[in-house]
Amino acid sequence: MKGFRTWHGLLLMGLFGLFFLFYQGLWGDPTALPTVIIAEPAPEIIAPSLYGEKQMVLSEHRGKVVVLNFWASWCQECKLEHKFLLAIQKRFEDNPNFVMYGVNYQDKDNLAKAYLDQHGNNFEHIVDLKGKISIDYGVYGVPETFVIDQEGVIRHKIIGPVLGDTFSDLVQNKIEPLLNQSAPLS
Amino acid sequence: MMIEIGHFAVVTALVLSFVGIVTPLIGLKTRDATWVVVGRRAMISMFVLITIGMAAMFYGYLTEDYSVKYIYATSNSKLPIFYKIAGLWGGHEGSLLLWAWILALYSMLATLIHWKSQPVVMPYLILIESIVLCGFLLLILFLSNPFERIFPVPADGKDLNPLLQDPAMVVHPPLLYLGYVGLSVPFSFAMAALFSGRLGEEWVKATQRWTVFAWLCLSCGILMGGYWAYYELGWGGYWGWDPVENAAFMPWLVATAFLHSTMVQEKRKMFKVWNLFLIILAFSLSLIGTFLVRSGILSSVHSFAADPGRGVFILGFVIFMLMLSFGTLMIRSAKLKSTVRMESMVSRESAFLFNNLFFLVALATVFVGTLYPLLMEVMELQKVSVGAPYYNAVFMPVALGLVFLMGVGPYIPWRKSKPENMKKLLTVPLLVALTSTILFFILGVRKPYALAGLAVVFFVLTAIVIDFNKVSTFFAKREKVNKAQGFVSAFKGNPRRITGIIIHLGVLVMVVGIIFSSMYQAEKILIMKPGEEVNIKSFRFRMANLYGVKGVNWGGQEALFDVYQDGKIITQMRPQKRFYTVSQTPTTETAIYQLRMGHLFVTIPEVAPDGTWARVRILHNPLVLWVWYGGGIMAIGAFMNIFRRDRRRSVPVADSKGVIPEVSPNVAQPTR
Numbered sequence: 001m002k003g004f005r006t007w008h009g010l011l012l013m014g015l016f017g018l019f020f021l022f023y024q025g026l027w028g029d030p031t032a033l034p035t036v037i038i039a040e041p042a043p044e045i046i047a048p049s050l051y052g053e054k055q056m057v058l059s060e061h062r063g064k065v066v067v068l069n070f071w072a073s074w075c076q077e078c079k080l081e082h083k084f085l086l087a088i089q090k091r092f093e094d095n096p097n098f099v100m101y102g103v104n105y106q107d108k109d110n111l112a113k114a115y116l117d118q119h120g121n122n123f124e125h126i127v128d129l130k131g132k133i134s135i136d137y138g139v140y141g142v143p144e145t146f147v148i149d150q151e152g153v154i155r156h157k158i159i160g161p162v163l164g165d166t167f168s169d170l171v172q173n174k175i176e177p178l179l180n181q182s183a184p185l186s
Numbered sequence: 187m188m189i190e191i192g193h194f195a196v197v198t199a200l201v202l203s204f205v206g207i208v209t210p211l212i213g214l215k216t217r218d219a220t221w222v223v224v225g226r227r228a229m230i231s232m233f234v235l236i237t238i239g240m241a242a243m244f245y246g247y248l249t250e251d252y253s254v255k256y257i258y259a260t261s262n263s264k265l266p267i268f269y270k271i272a273g274l275w276g277g278h279e280g281s282l283l284l285w286a287w288i289l290a291l292y293s294m295l296a297t298l299i300h301w302k303s304q305p306v307v308m309p310y311l312i313l314i315e316s317i318v319l320c321g322f323l324l325l326i327l328f329l330s331n332p333f334e335r336i337f338p339v340p341a342d343g344k345d346l347n348p349l350l351q352d353p354a355m356v357v358h359p360p361l362l363y364l365g366y367v368g369l370s371v372p373f374s375f376a377m378a379a380l381f382s383g384r385l386g387e388e389w390v391k392a393t394q395r396w397t398v399f400a401w402l403c404l405s406c407g408i409l410m411g412g413y414w415a416y417y418e419l420g421w422g423g424y425w426g427w428d429p430v431e432n433a434a435f436m437p438w439l440v441a442t443a444f445l446h447s448t449m450v451q452e453k454r455k456m457f458k459v460w461n462l463f464l465i466i467l468a469f470s471l472s473l474i475g476t477f478l479v480r481s482g483i484l485s486s487v488h489s490f491a492a493d494p495g496r497g498v499f500i501l502g503f504v505i506f507m508l509m510l511s512f513g514t515l516m517i518r519s520a521k522l523k524s525t526v527r528m529e530s531m532v533s534r535e536s537a538f539l540f541n542n543l544f545f546l547v548a549l550a551t552v553f554v555g556t557l558y559p560l561l562m563e564v565m566e567l568q569k570v571s572v573g574a575p576y577y578n579a580v581f582m583p584v585a586l587g588l589v590f591l592m593g594v595g596p597y598i599p600w601r602k603s604k605p606e607n608m609k610k611l612l613t614v615p616l617l618v619a620l621t622s623t624i625l626f627f628i629l630g631v632r633k634p635y636a637l638a639g640l641a642v643v644f645f646v647l648t649a650i651v652i653d654f655n656k657v658s659t660f661f662a663k664r665e666k667v668n669k670a671q672g673f674v675s676a677f678k679g680n681p682r683r684i685t686g687i688i689i690h691l692g693v694l695v696m697v698v699g700i701i702f703s704s705m706y707q708a709e710k711i712l713i714m715k716p717g718e719e720v721n722i723k724s725f726r727f728r729m730a731n732l733y734g735v736k737g738v739n740w741g742g743q744e745a746l747f748d749v750y751q752d753g754k755i756i757t758q759m760r761p762q763k764r765f766y767t768v769s770q771t772p773t774t775e776t777a778i779y780q781l782r783m784g785h786l787f788v789t790i791p792e793v794a795p796d797g798t799w800a801r802v803r804i805l806h807n808p809l810v811l812w813v814w815y816g817g818g819i820m821a822i823g824a825f826m827n828i829f830r831r832d833r834r835r836s837v838p839v840a841d842s843k844g845v846i847p848e849v850s851p852n853v854a855q856p857t858r
Contacts, residue, residue, distance in 0.1 A: 008516045011512060011516065012512075012516075015508055015509070015512060018474075019501070019505050021557065021560060021561060021564055022477065022481075022483065022501050022504075023498075023501060024564040025481075025483040025560045025563065025564055026481060026483055026497040026498060026501065044711075044713075044801065046792075059713070
């Protein structure tokens, strides 16, 4: 074509790329976008315990390494990771600077309790009543696991089940260094 | 009944928009102006008809006709009348109707105002505006009809989103649309220039005021939105780099670049293709912005219900408009070789070039930041959201560069500047900038960005003061009056330039506000019970009480804070946590105390169910008011620019030293 220049080509490419992107974007779900909150102060949590005994207030655990695990009884992958979670608790439960909470996500009280009865339980669980905690933490699926440091800053986020390599990585490279105060940020 | 009349009127407007498309085409083909006259009548009728549609909706709101689905969704009998009217743009359907109405208004006004002076442009103007209007009317009537009824008729409305029940929100959308849509006038003129091949400076000159007006509305709309986010959303900041904010900011950036670069075309007949490209880009971005907001493909505080069908239609329309405009530009631009070359890199032309470059880089950073999450999602990579750290790192240096240019661009001569002139021009401002940096460092400003920002602000300020002094002295001498009167004469001699500089001053004020309110903000978030105290900077906050309150259509809790400074109580603040009963929505009402042009800002985002404690967020935003003062000064400058009287052209005068203060750049350049 006469008079065709480089910028014409670039402009057309840019335009078509944009159109493609927009068209594809129409079929996605933007609300599923999480917020990037690694290295951010962990949003405060004030939530009732699953067994209704007392309230959990996250900021009261300042000075401890807090592991939050979001789970639900309807979640298949949660069942896979459950024994590893029990193992984490077992391994660190004697350390006064460690605490782990399960966050029960979009679940029914009795189903959640039945799940724990069936799969065993050795740590505390709280209930995310209105999905507020999950929204604050940008959780868009279960399981997801967060590690919060002594200063109350979110240091790690693991999407998907904690098992195999993920498990050893979490224990050896994430939780332990934090407890020993020598941790890099993921 | 009224609703049906309004509905019918808008349907008729749609039919007329086809008339508006067809008649100018026939007119151009047959060279018969009567066809264009028919097009003009269609244009006027469309405005009248859409106005009837709007009136019908208002009537529905005021008579509380909840059989209309949209009114049911956005209003309630308990609402104050002010918000009943604003309910029209409280949702998707009504916003589009407002969009179409403003577009029809602009189209009609542009047709009537330029009918005599720009006869050649008219058929194209009517054609382009009709196409855009047609697209929007199709969208309104077939995919988002505000006139739709529901049965059974609900007893009362669902209420307007409480976040929108706010004075700033009543004017924010119309202003923003006035800006977005206002760009369609220069866009249509540019398209007319491309189609007709009359690619001189005429279209630029004819549309300058339209562009400034659209720019003014867009600026005010953006600022208003920022103010709303500041105290209604309880962000504590006025700018969150939210995708929808960005969608309004991007056309603003390009419109600003366009306003600057057209000056080069007017004075030096350069940048012809570039200006066409810019205005097409600006209007395209406002269409893309509409698409991004309305299709719901990005998550943001402005989330509207996502509807792929609607999204596909708007996208199709955007593709059509972009291909039409950019395609024409590509085909026609072969004709447009700039006849004038840049003579030196040290000239005002090149300053403008840098200005444009910086604006486009700024645009690119915002564009990438806005669309990056979408790209990642489409590529099925990890989902991300881009936040303030990215923008601070990438956007801020560009913004600083732009501010710096304000101190150089307006003061170096066209064509070519001698090195010794440059030295003369820059020495004093640079020295002042350096001194101020040292001074601020001693005063305790230690953050590099803050220091750099203040240095640049003082550099530009000095350049402006020197220039004002120079022109005032020049006119004072010539007319043998004092300096103040000399300044007035200078203003009369070249209002366009002086109003431009006033806008620059506004930018400086705003930059200072942004620097202090963002970099020296202090924040505390904590849980407090009545009787507890907290210190922030030199202030002490004591929560005196926490109690229930009730309004017309909401209930909630209020906290009472006593604020002390140096042991003395300075004020009491009452933030609220409200719950709107009809729509079941909670909101946080901010308490703001103004103090030395800064704000103390308190919100209670969460209150214990038993009312014993509240989560409290306290902020001190120093000099935050300067952000809006700066915006106000910019608006005044833009207003004066629109209504300036400089149709009479003065004669250029050179003073004896050979330095010509910029008295009137409107003087015709010698023809080349």
